[in-house]
Amino acid sequence: MIKTNLPAFGLFLLAMIACNTPSSKENPLLKSSTALPDSTAYSDIRYRDQQQIEKVILGFCENFDNATLNKCLEYMDDSIRGEIDGVKLKGKQHWEAKIEQLVSSVKGSHFQPRHLLSNMQFAAAPNDTVKVSMYASCLWTDLLSGQIQLMSVGYYKGKMVRKDGKWYIAVLNSLPDSRLVKNFYKDQD
Structure with a gap:
């Protein structure tokens, strides 16, 4: 036969009730200074659109590097404008006309540039456009020695536009933190 210890049972019952009874105090997490900021700006831009925009920017940078x-x-809108790593963007036709000059400016180069992009942010704008901002770094690998150099650190800021269900770069500017940035391509504009 089990002998009941009334004081121990009473303490156990009290502990169970105390742990499961709602507190009359307010939830401190709701007033916490570490609460997450309002993220309604992101809700205006669908996650799928964010992924497509990232793919466009990353594809542009990969081809630029290679x-x-x-x-x-x-990846360009017909009226693209801006400046990326010292190369001026003044419309798709202007870019197409200078491709040969830009490629020949790096012919025989033994460096391989690589863009590293992070912290991509999106802000909805009118008329099927989205403003973008991201951190950008550019590394150069010396293909002869294998040495890697950090050439620039800064931001890329721009605007994307959706046309016929696809995203294109309408504006893109690189904004290095330092004015002592070396550029891979030699733009003669």
Whole structure:
């Protein structure tokens, strides 16, 4: 036969009730200074659109790095403008006309540039456009020695536009933190 210990049972019952009874105090997490900021700006831009925009920007940078500049055209709006790593963007036709000059400016180069992009932010804008901002760094690998150099650190800021269900770069500017940035391509504009 089990002998009941009334005081121990009473304490156990009290502990169970105390742990499961709602507190009369307010939830401190709701007033916490570490609460997450309002993220309604992101709700205006569908996650799928964010992914497509990232793919466009990353595709543009990869082709820019690999000197397949004609493929960069696929990611550009006809009226693209801005400046990326010292190369001026003044419309798709202007870019197409200068591809040969830009590629020849790096012919025989033993460097391979690589863009590293992070912290991509999106802000909805009118008329099927989205403002974008991201951190950008550019590394150069010396293909002879294998040495890697950090050439620039800064931001890319721009605007994307959706036309016929696809996203294109309408504006893109690189904004390095330092004025002592070396550029891979030699733009003669």
